[in-house]
Amino acid sequence: MSNAFLNTPIEYLKNVGPQRADVLKKELHIFTYHNLLQHYPFRYVDRTKFYKIKEINADLPYVQLRGKITATEMVGAKRTKRFVATFTDETGRLELVWFQGAKWISEKIKPHLTNEYVIFGKPALFNGKFNIAHPEIELVSDENTVFASALQAVYHSTDKLKGKSLDTKGIAKIMKGLVSLIKNNIPESLSTDIINRFQLLSKEEAVKQIHFPKSPELLKKAEFRLKFEELFFIQLKLLKQKSTREKNYRGFVFSKVGDNFNTFYNHHLPFELTNAQKRVIKEIRLDMGSGKQMNRLLQGDVGSGKTLVALMNMLIALDNSRPEDGIPFQACLMAPTEILANQHFETISTLLKPLNKNVGILTGSTKTKARRLLHEQLQNGEMHILIGTHALLEDEVQFKNIGLIVIDEQHRFGVAQRAKMWNKNSLTPHVLIMSATPIPRTLAMTLYGDLDVSVIDEMPPGRKPIQTVHRFDSNRLRVFEFMREQIAIGRQVYVVYPLIKESEKMDYKDLMDGYESIVRAFPQPQYQVSIVHGQMKADAKEYEMQRFVKAETQIMVATTVIEVGVNVPNASVMIIESAERFGLSQLHQLRGRVGRGAEQSYCILMTSHKLSSDGKLRMDTMCRTNDGFEIADVDLKLRGPGDMSGTQQSGVLDLHIADLAKDAQILHAARNMAIELLSEDTNLEKPENATIAYHFAMMGKERTNWSRIS
Numbered sequence: 001m002s003n004a005f006l007n008t009p010i011e012y013l014k015n016v017g018p019q020r021a022d023v024l025k026k027e028l029h030i031f032t033y034h035n036l037l038q039h040y041p042f043r044y045v046d047r048t049k050f051y052k053i054k055e056i057n058a059d060l061p062y063v064q065l066r067g068k069i070t071a072t073e074m075v076g077a078k079r080t081k082r083f084v085a086t087f088t089d090e091t092g093r094l095e096l097v098w099f100q101g102a103k104w105i106s107e108k109i110k111p112h113l114t115n116e117y118v119i120f121g122k123p124a125l126f127n128g129k130f131n132i133a134h135p136e137i138e139l140v141s142d143e144n145t146v147f148a149s150a151l152q153a154v155y156h157s158t159d160k161l162k163g164k165s166l167d168t169k170g171i172a173k174i175m176k177g178l179v180s181l182i183k184n185n186i187p188e189s190l191s192t193d194i195i196n197r198f199q200l201l202s203k204e205e206a207v208k209q210i211h212f213p214k215s216p217e218l219l220k221k222a223e224f225r226l227k228f229e230e231l232f233f234i235q236l237k238l239l240k241q242k243s244t245r246e247k248n249y250r251g252f253v254f255s256k257v258g259d260n261f262n263t264f265y266n267h268h269l270p271f272e273l274t275n276a277q278k279r280v281i282k283e284i285r286l287d288m289g290s291g292k293q294m295n296r297l298l299q300g301d302v303g304s305g306k307t308l309v310a311l312m313n314m315l316i317a318l319d320n321s322r323p324e325d326g327i328p329f330q331a332c333l334m335a336p337t338e339i340l341a342n343q344h345f346e347t348i349s350t351l352l353k354p355l356n357k358n359v360g361i362l363t364g365s366t367k368t369k370a371r372r373l374l375h376e377q378l379q380n381g382e383m384h385i386l387i388g389t390h391a392l393l394e395d396e397v398q399f400k401n402i403g404l405i406v407i408d409e410q411h412r413f414g415v416a417q418r419a420k421m422w423n424k425n426s427l428t429p430h431v432l433i434m435s436a437t438p439i440p441r442t443l444a445m446t447l448y449g450d451l452d453v454s455v456i457d458e459m460p461p462g463r464k465p466i467q468t469v470h471r472f473d474s475n476r477l478r479v480f481e482f483m484r485e486q487i488a489i490g491r492q493v494y495v496v497y498p499l500i501k502e503s504e505k506m507d508y509k510d511l512m513d514g515y516e517s518i519v520r521a522f523p524q525p526q527y528q529v530s531i532v533h534g535q536m537k538a539d540a541k542e543y544e545m546q547r548f549v550k551a552e553t554q555i556m557v558a559t560t561v562i563e564v565g566v567n568v569p570n571a572s573v574m575i576i577e578s579a580e581r582f583g584l585s586q587l588h589q590l591r592g593r594v595g596r597g598a599e600q601s602y603c604i605l606m607t608s609h610k611l612s613s614d615g616k617l618r619m620d621t622m623c624r625t626n627d628g629f630e631i632a633d634v635d636l637k638l639r640g641p642g643d644m645s646g647t648q649q650s651g652v653l654d655l656h657i658a659d660l661a662k663d664a665q666i667l668h669a670a671r672n673m674a675i676e677l678l679s680e681d682t683n684l685e686k687p688e689n690a691t692i693a694y695h696f697a698m699m700g701k702e703r704t705n706w707s708r709i710s
């Protein structure tokens with residue numbers, strides 16, 4: 001917002017000055033009046049509720065009391081010097097204590113027969129009696145009372161700010177000074193039409209009410225107004241980016257479905273496609289034939305069969321050629337790990353054998369000679385499909401005519417890499433991003449608001465739902481017993497250990513201890529055990545992996561290396577050690593490694609007896625449901641969007657007031673409104689949308705992080 005008032009540097013505000021301004025900048029990035037006004041309260045205390053002294057107990061957080069000061073006293077000397085006031089109401093008495101600022105407060109507060117005070121603070125039990133240290137205190141008759149509003153804002157602060165007396169109360173004080181300056185100087189950012197339609201408060205009123213609400217109703221309206229606005233402008237931005245991109249980047253037109261696709265579909269499909277797979281293949285095909293450049297997110301739970309969908313669409317790319325010179329298109333698939341790239345390569349080259357297509361693989365461990373040949377074949381067009389890791393992004397990798405890029409597990413790659421892929425060619429190929437991390441709709445709409453989305457919402461037939469149980473470490477022998485039973489009927493077992501960067505050494509030790517105890521409990525030659533972890537060389541990893549894939553070993557001990565994509569249909573048991581240390585989406589991903597065949601599969605979550613309530617909820621959720629989207633919703637509520645996988649680097653979640661976990665409805669309303677607005681006024685040129693256009697233009701000039709998304 002460009003506006004003289006709002007852009008006023010914060011040091012000009014009464015009671016701020018250079019020193020406080022300095023900490024505000026460093027600690028909270030508050031540089032201007034506008035920034036301070038956007039430092040929204042994170043909760044409110046209801047100041048309409050008064051307690052009586054006799055109601056006080058140790059469980060109460062903060063209480064508000066009304067009463068008189070009947071005695072005061074300065075106690076102790078030097079370091080222990082403190083000011084003690086006796087506070088009484090008709091039900092009892094308690095002590096108020098000040099250690100800091102004792103002298104100042106002793107001058108302010110005098111015992112008085114009639115003067116009434118309101119105090120607010122956290123009671124603590126001391127020598128069998130309750131007292132309150134450093135309460136907020138105010139004379140009831142005081143005109144200027146900060147308690148004027150019934151709902152009092154509580155602000156985030158930091159130790160450094162508190163050092164400058166900018167705790168929540170201190171922030172409220174300077175905020176009050178600032179809000180008192182607001183008089184027709186906060187410009188409206190939305191159109192009259194939108195304000196009327198949603199019965200929104202004006203921007204100015206909303207800003208005042210959010211900090212000093214006059215009533216719960218007004219607070220609600222202020223919150224709605226500000227959340228709506230925030231989400232509306234983000235959606236507007238994403239939608240505009242999308243339409244600009246669609247205008248500027250013409251896509252290749254894949255107009256036909258030809259021999260490659262048809263031969264495969266009619267003769268070599270390993271199984272009947274699910275209806276969801278058929279629908280999604282069609283969505284993608286139509287998009288690639290539409291003339292615009294496709295940017296599509298393909299969401300489907302683990303095991304829903306995304307690989308086949310990708311393959312069939314790559315065949316469509318191969319079926320088409322560039323109109324100018326008739327050169328056929330190539331396709332590539334990028335995976336996040338070498339193991340996964342190898343697995344995709346195996347699957348796809350096996351499936352395509354009858355079609356006589358040239359499928360290549362490029363990873364970090366591809367040898368120089370093979371690499372050179374690959375580069376050559378990519379450039380002369382002999383290579384049809386290239387599969388690999390982020391090694392595909394290296395500059396030497398140049399295609400003759402790349403038409404489709406498939407990225408598996410998008411969240412592991414940053415958006416920057418997505419962009420880099422695009423620039424491999426003068427014309428922009430179609431991009432299909434596959435994600436098995438079910439993202440709640442609200443998050444997808446914000447995070448990927450500039451992408452189209454396809455969802456595979458159906459599992460291949462014949463899968464039995466995985467049975468999940470939670471067991472404590474003390475039951476390990478029973479769990480070993482169960483493993484033996486499963487191995488006896490021919491199944492294989494995963495045992496997964498957490499590996500977290502910060503405690504890598506310890507985790508590594510846990511893994512090795514675990515491996516040893518398993519080898520002891522499952523001795524050779526009857527049992528064979530594989531182990532795979534991040535510190536192993538790629539070929540050693542691959543070797544161990546292959547032994548398990550070929551069922552030469554029955555047990556695979558691993559860290560989360562196996563999290564993504566590994567496909568061993570005969571593995572029917574997943575044991576997750578220290579399961580409490582994993583987030584929900586990761587647990588769900590790991591569980592997805594089993595249940596890939598026709599056999600009944602099991603997931604056993606091992607934890608210690610010490611479980612936080614969050615931890616308990618995570619285990620219960622996993623045991624209750626197999627539905628990835630339901631799990632993602634719980635995850636979002638538990639952790640908030642900032643911790644969801646894939647969101648960290650996006651910056652899109654740098655929201656001031658909206659909360660994606662709670663504000664799904666507002667988000668929908670805001671998005672629909674943005675879509676409607678742009679459909680009627682694509683360039684925001686109509687006079688009635690001038691305020692929106694102005695605000696939108698200014699927004700780009702601000703230091704907003706979420707503009708990083710594209």
Ligand code: ADP
Nearest residue numbers: 271272273274301302303304305306307308460
């Ligand atoms: P993901 O979506 O997790 O990448 P995959 O593509 O690896 O899933 O598929 C999981 C398993 O399901 C594979 O073994 C695959 O061969 C099998 N599969 C895929 N589609 C079908 C289908 N329509 N019918 C039966 N099995 C299928």
Ligand code: MG
Nearest residue numbers: 306307408565
């Ligand atoms: Mg996959």
